[in-house]
Amino acid sequence: MVTASHEPPATSHRPAAALASNRWTLVKASALLAFLVFHIVAITVRALPAPDGAMDRSTWSDPTVQQEMSAWTERLGQLGIKLSSNQLQDALYVVAGKILSARDTLVSPFGRYYDWCGTFQSWQMFVAPHRHPARVRVDVQEHGVWRTVFRERDPNATWLASELGDTRFRSLFFRVSWPNFRGMLERIADYVARRAAVDFPDATRVQLVLSRAETPTPDEVKRGELPREVDDTPVVRDLARWRRAH
Amino acid sequence: MSAPAIDVPVEAAPVSVPRWAERLLVREPGTPLALFRIGVGLSLLLSLGSVWLHGDVGILWLDPSHGGLSPTSPGWLFHLLGGADLTRIHLVLGATMACGACLVLGLGNRLPAVIALVGYPALVGLQVDAGGSYDSLMGNALWLLVLADSTATLSLDARLRKGSFITGARVPAWPRWLVLYQLVLMYLCTGLQKVSDTWVPGGSLSAIYFIMQQPTWQRGDMHWLAHIFPLTQAATLSVWLFEVGSPLLLLAILLERGQGRVARFLRFIPYRRAWAAFGLSLHLGIWLALEVGCFPILAMSFYAALWAPHDVERARG
Numbered sequence: 287m288v289t290a291s292h293e294p295p296a297t298s299h300r301p302a303a304a305l306a307s308n309r310w311t312l313v314k315a316s317a318l319l320a321f322l323v324f325h326i327v328a329i330t331v332r333a334l335p336a337p338d339g340a341m342d343r344s345t346w347s348d349p350t351v352q353q354e355m356s357a358w359t360e361r362l363g364q365l366g367i368k369l370s371s372n373q374l375q376d377a378l379y380v381v382a383g384k385i386l387s388a389r390d391t392l393v394s395p396f397g398r399y400y401d402w403c404g405t406f407q408s409w410q411m412f413v414a415p416h417r418h419p420a421r422v423r424v425d426v427q428e429h430g431v432w433r434t435v436f437r438e439r440d441p442n443a444t445w446l447a448s449e450l451g452d453t454r455f456r457s458l459f460f461r462v463s464w465p466n467f468r469g470m471l472e473r474i475a476d477y478v479a480r481r482a483a484v485d486f487p488d489a490t491r492v493q494l495v496l497s498r499a500e501t502p503t504p505d506e507v508k509r510g511e512l513p514r515e516v517d518d519t520p521v522v523r524d525l526a527r528w529r530r531a532h
Numbered sequence: 533m534s535a536p537a538i539d540v541p542v543e544a545a546p547v548s549v550p551r552w553a554e555r556l557l558v559r560e561p562g563t564p565l566a567l568f569r570i571g572v573g574l575s576l577l578l579s580l581g582s583v584w585l586h587g588d589v590g591i592l593w594l595d596p597s598h599g600g601l602s603p604t605s606p607g608w609l610f611h612l613l614g615g616a617d618l619t620r621i622h623l624v625l626g627a628t629m630a631c632g633a634c635l636v637l638g639l640g641n642r643l644p645a646v647i648a649l650v651g652y653p654a655l656v657g658l659q660v661d662a663g664g665s666y667d668s669l670m671g672n673a674l675w676l677l678v679l680a681d682s683t684a685t686l687s688l689d690a691r692l693r694k695g696s697f698i699t700g701a702r703v704p705a706w707p708r709w710l711v712l713y714q715l716v717l718m719y720l721c722t723g724l725q726k727v728s729d730t731w732v733p734g735g736s737l738s739a740i741y742f743i744m745q746q747p748t749w750q751r752g753d754m755h756w757l758a759h760i761f762p763l764t765q766a767a768t769l770s771v772w773l774f775e776v777g778s779p780l781l782l783l784a785i786l787l788e789r790g791q792g793r794v795a796r797f798l799r800f801i802p803y804r805r806a807w808a809a810f811g812l813s814l815h816l817g818i819w820l821a822l823e824v825g826c827f828p829i830l831a832m833s834f835y836a837a838l839w840a841p842h843d844v845e846r847a848r849g
Contacts, residue, residue, distance in 0.1 A: 308549050315553030318706065322556075326713065329672070333721040357729035357736075403678075404649050404671025409721040411665050414728035415742035439747050452586035453825035454662035460748045461661055470661060473602035477591065480599070501745045503738075507758035 325405070328396040333407035336389040337382040342466045346375060349500070350417040420463035420496040421515065422450075424478055426489040435486070446481065463496060471496070471521060479523035486525075493520040559702035561841040562684030566638065568711055569682035571833025572673045573635025575826040576648060579666065580629050580655065582825065593621050593658040602659070609654040616658060624651050635677065638687020645677035665722075666827035672714055673830060680707030711837035712785075716778045718831075719811075723775025731772050737765040739772075749822040774810055781807050808838050 345351065352371070359371045369377070393400075400406040424436040424445065435445040438459065449455070462471040475494040482492040497515035506512070583589055594600030598617060606616040613620045628651030631644035652674065656667045683689035684701040691697045726732070730739035741764040744754040757764055781804070788798040812832060819828035 311549045311557065312553055315549070315556045318556050319552075322706065322710070325710065329714065330717060333717050335721055335725045354728055361729060361735065404653060404675045406668050406671060407717070407721070408665055408668040409718050410725055411722045412739070412743050413722070413725045413731075415730055415739050416746055417742060419746045419748060421747045439750070439752075449587050449591055452582055452588050453664075453823055454583060454588065454592055454659070455586075456748050456823060457664050458662050460746075463748075467661070470602060473596070476596065477601045501742050502755070502758075504741065504758035504761040507755050512755070 331392040420498045423495045426486045427491040428488045475521040479528045483525045483528040493522045495520045560705045562703040564836045565680045565682040566686035567836035575830035576632035579826040604658040638683040649674040708837045715834040719775045719778035737768040740764045740768045
């Protein structure tokens with residue numbers, strides 16, 4: 287193009303391929319940016335702290351939970367917030383419900399992304415130590431006498447220790463120590479009964495027991511004051527019934 | 533002969549790709565993602581292999597009518613396969629573990645991650661009460677491996693494609709950023725949920741002491757910790773601060789390349805290495821003291837994303 291003066295030309299020459307490449311790069315970058323924003327928002331809202339599993343008020347009667355409530359009642363009192371433990375629990379329950387409701391609203395658009403792409407977030411890990419942990423024990427009754435055949439972490443009672451010692455069984459045992467997992471405790475007892483009916487032909491009954499002890503404080507350990515384990519009500523199974531059924 | 537030039541008015545043509553777009557599409561050597569892939573593969577083999585070795589496949593994942601523990605919740609995969617009986621469960625287990633091996637070896641690019649992302653949740657979903665956070669972390673790790681090109685190096689794929697297990701092939705960097713973000717997000721959100729009086733500063737700081745005493749998780753008797761209780765208190769405070777303060781890592785990575793006083797301070801500390809050292813020690817300590825499945829190894833796999841290859845080169849240089 288011929289210009290009438292020494293001014294620079296009004297247009298510029300650019301290869302089409304380079305322009306197309308730049309445009310395609312921009313499209314790719316824009317799409318990637320959109321995906322990254324979507325992914326980060328989706329996993330962040332799902333990961334936000336929320337009291338999942340805490341809305342069953344019956345579990346709040348657990349001694350570990352009550353100890354926490356007492357500790358926080360006292361700490362808040364030192365900060366000038368005067369509440370009784372019951373008032374604190376009532377307030378927390380209301381707040382927990384609102385948090386869960388808000389969280390459920392935020393995550394609802396991303397449900398399929400979590401399900402299809404494995405991006406579910408669940409990070410309630412050791413959020414509070416269980417001060418009254420339970421240890422699972424299995425006893426069989428032979429000739430009228432109870433005998434322990436399995437006890438968690440006991441090298442002298444190792445029946446089914448391999449099966450019941452896997453990490454996933456530990457998760458189950460941790461859960462059944464809470465009252466809202468009573469149904470799972472019954473099912474474990476059924477399974478144990480099926481196995482005991484075969485492995486202990488002389489046994490008439492088997493029981494699954496949760497033995498609890500409050501974890502000793504460091505001072506109690508140093509004084510040698512280790513608390514005795516107290517058994518919850520055992521879950522008992524009549525093995526004759528299991529032998530008849532199988 | 534070059535393509536003919538086309539006259540385009542200057543004001544109508546984009547001058548160049550914007551900087552943000554260039555940064556998003558940056559490529560880097562694939563070593564961090566390869567290391568992440570290997571760690572995830574090993575973790576998957578450990579997680580599922582443990583169930584198999586302990587003889588728990590038929591106990592945990594079958595319903596009582598077939599000799600299992602409790603009613604199971606078969607997902608769409610088992611419905612598609614015609615049910616969750618022992619044969620089909622072993623089929624899915626075998627396929628998923630084979631994918632874990634392929635991830636370790638770096639064979640099949642993204643395909644093993646895709647298959648494992650279907651198989652793993654299908655298996656652990658049969659008995660959700662017998663799982664833990666490591667299952668959530670595994671799902672996220674597998675999805676990140678679907679997004680990433682993680683077999684560019686340290687892989688059989690590289691050997692087959694380029695004739696060498698180790699290559700300098702460049703891959704998109706953005707999946708590595710997502711790996712790093714997931715790690716920080718996990719720490720932050722678990723820290724924010726540690727609202728027990730035993731965790732939050734100002735209280736007894738006895739959380740780690742009492743957690744170590746729980747018979748469900750401990751590997752052996754831990755009463756001896758009572759004699760070093762102040763150390764466990766320090767550990768409790770450190771862990772809480774580490775988790776709740778984890779977003780500072782992202783800030784540090786962003787700032788440490790700058791020129792100002794903050795950047796010089798972050799390079800002097802050096803913040804990233806200290807953070808990684810603490811985190812890796814935390815997970816090693818958990819692994820030694822507690823039985824929590826594949827979680828420690830899986831979490832440590834994410835640490836591969838902390839350094840870009842050029843950070844390593846710069847540190848060496």
